[in-house]
Amino acid sequence: MASVDYREAGHLPNLRPDGQPGPPAELPRQRNGVTPQMRGRYPKYNVLEQADHWDPVTREMVFERARTVPPIRFFTAPEALTLGIFCDLVLAQDSEPKIPVLNMVDAKLFAGELDGFRYAELPDDRETWRRVAVGLDAAARQHGAADFVNATEDVRERVVDALAKGTLHGEVWDTLEPAHVWKVVTRAMLSAFYSHPWAWNEIGFGGPAYPRGYARIGAGQRESWEGAEAFERDPVKDTEQRGDQEAARP
């Protein structure tokens, strides 16, 4: 198993020959709290343990977000199936536990919470999302699949990549500008995913910070309660090297 020193940057996609990261299965397992897919860079860090230091309004909001999976009320069942796979692909959620991104997006659209603008050639975000479901099927059919849900992993990835690059065309995509659609859907997805405390655990983000604030703001510094980075992808070696006896104990 490859050893990784995060002072080096060789793990970053731009610096790797294929432009992709190493296999996510080699990442450290989360040992405290939850991260999406239970992998992360900060195996012992659980931001929710800091909740006593948050103001009550923020605390209530974040806990509500962490414990609820909003029911699908805006999308139809077939739409939800297609778009759920789409969201998982864009956010690389390939196994449980998953942040319920589509449910969170659905709740926002159902409540009519929009972002204050829409591109002139697009309908409002609610209708845009529905058309994306139709458009993903159309694009999958161009690759010979019955629809997006029944397409192979390879076809799905090619469809999403074309959407990201703005190169989809035909049917729905002749009336929707793919580059703008990509911005609309990813804005909602990223806002859902990276608002979730599980994602904060994964990336080592400090989370809500009022009223405590921060005292150690220099390079390489962290607060006493902030998570330490794993420096070895093998959890056993990692804990041994850190002298972390408690975590190393079977």
Place this chain on the structure above:
Amino acid sequence: MSRRHELRTLLRGAIRPPDNDSAFLLDVHRRAVPRERMERYDDSYPVDLLIVGAGAGGATLAQRLARRGWKVVVLESGPFWDPDEDWVSDEAGSHRLYWTEERIIGGSDPVELGKNNCGHGVGGSMVHYAGYCPRFHPSDFEVRTRDGVGEDWPISYEDLKPHYERLELELPVAGEYWPWGDPHRYPHTAHPIAGGADVAREGARKLGIEMRVGPVGITNGAFGNRPHCIYRGFCLQGCKVNAKASPLVTHIPDAIEHGAEIRADSMAMDIEIDGSSGRVTGVHYMNDGRERFQRAEAVAVAGYSIETPRLLLNSISRRFPHGLANNNDQVGRCVMVQGAPQVAGRFPDEMRMYKAPPPEISSEQFYETDERRGFARGFSIQTVGPLPIEHAQHVLGHGHWGQALREYMRDYNHWYTLGILSELLPLPDNRVTVVPSVTDANGIPVARMDYSQCENDRKNIAYAKQTLHNIFEAGGAQDVLATDRYAHLVGGCRMGSDPDQSVVDADHRAWEVPNLYIADGSVMPTQGSANPALTIMALASRLAERLDLKRDGARGERKRRRPRRPQRRPAPTRAGAG
């Protein structure tokens, strides 16, 4: 250096603004603005000035005129915020701070609105601005004369300078000695900076680019009943601490104390004009599901660059069939944004850029035209400090999704981000219009903003972006990610000296309507590469002075109304009272 200057330098934060007690009127134990004793005016009472919008322009204007005894009402479409109850230390949860009603964006380079540049509620978009408070440069007021592009202002830097100085004391602004533009000092000393800013500054230094700490509207030390900053990094989500300046804490308390009414949750729909006199008589607005009409002797619109043109264009009358003050077809034109590409750099040490205020250091070394760069005007360099959602959008904007996106996000703590503000030029076809077929909940047509860049704009942005790449490279970054975006809004109802080419005159008065004023960033003919907040406030502060002079002149005497009640002595505080 003069003795006065020397003394000011020594006293720094101990100097109290002479005519604004806002910081002392706030409560020590809660963040909400005390308004139990706020004056209430009847709709039928013709107030001296009715202001639409309680942001940087409207709130400053209200405070200044209320102090001079004017009876002022401010209509604000959004809520009167209570930072303790309404705001959260959370990115996604701050959605309510933005203007989220429908608007349409078009043109070849559409500008995303909402959280990017549009506020809602008392305090306006300064509630969620980063906090940078630079002045404009003297050159900004004469770019046509100097550089042959854009437009000259009908006023000069010297007209705004006393107001800049006054506002820097009121916000207060913290920063190092400022060598660019008209060199000046700041009342509060510079804040400490985080590791990322230090690395960026060092990278810049190696290239001969100087970066200085500040200028930010964030208290460094207690200021009245506003506490010290706690470096929690959530400036863009509304400051729950009350350390960051926004009109909600810098001008609204004093305005209320002097008898202004801030009427929140009141959406202006239509300005009424008297057909025979050609004067405006008041504003129709929606409050609590009921349509109301506030009478006024004069109206000042301060709804910012989208809503101000929208309100004028939706105020149709026989005299103004194409919108109020728009018979010359100028309303909504020359709306501007700044090019704001961001470049993030990766470093061996953890930078944890979520800490410390996003605005830390900046450089105005590239602000002025340099012909060798191949374009007119320039840009400034600033720090950005994106939280996870914002940084994820940055990574995605660079072109990564799926596993690559997740991997870059797991690496979040090793990154630091710099941003650009490129001066983009005013173009008449960049315009705010209204769309009769699309209406809001009140049945009022929504705004559409069309935006396209010109060649000079593209060259400026590309050059500026390359400069950030160079800085990170010199600073030892192991990888960089870049993304394009825009920041800020100004223009749309510009001031000028030619009635055919502008909407208002040098005193913000509509050329076509004698008692209608515009008091926000939409009057700016150009936008420099400085963040506009301080200049919007300075313009409003100057406007108040001009209005008061005019009224006194008209009455033939300088008769000041006393404040409606004896002014409370602010409670003594341990620090800050000086």
